[in-house]
Amino acid sequence: MSVHHQPKGSMCMSCSNGSAACGQRDFGSMPVIQVYSDCVKAVKCSGHRASAPARRCISCDAAAPAQLEEGQGLPCGH
Numbered sequence: 001m002s003v004h005h006q007p008k009g010s011m012c013m014s015c016s017n018g019s020a021a022c023g024q025r026d027f028g029s030m031p032v033i034q035v036y037s038d039c040v041k042a043v044k045c046s047g048h049r050a051s052a053p054a055r056r057c058i059s060c061d062a063a064a065p066a067q068l069e070e071g072q073g074l075p076c077g078h
């Protein structure tokens with residue numbers, strides 16, 4: 001029975017790279033977070049990049065920069 005390593009699903013869910021981006025990574029060399037009963041080991045993916053929380057204009061729902069200076073307007077003009 002072979003041991004299978006995979007990135008922890010919750011990490012992929014929040015990863016800005018998406019699961020496709022780390023398909024070729026060597027998960028066997030990453031720290032194991034959790035071992036499941038079917039010999040699957042969930043590892044801490046070294047390629048994980050937390051995606052920036054999506055900020056949007058409350059008026060028109062246009063994408064807004066993550067950082068806004070005090071008093072600075074949004075690109076959409078609101």
Ligand SMILES: [Zn+2]
Pocket residue numbers: 057058059060061062074076077078
């Ligand atoms: Zn707006």
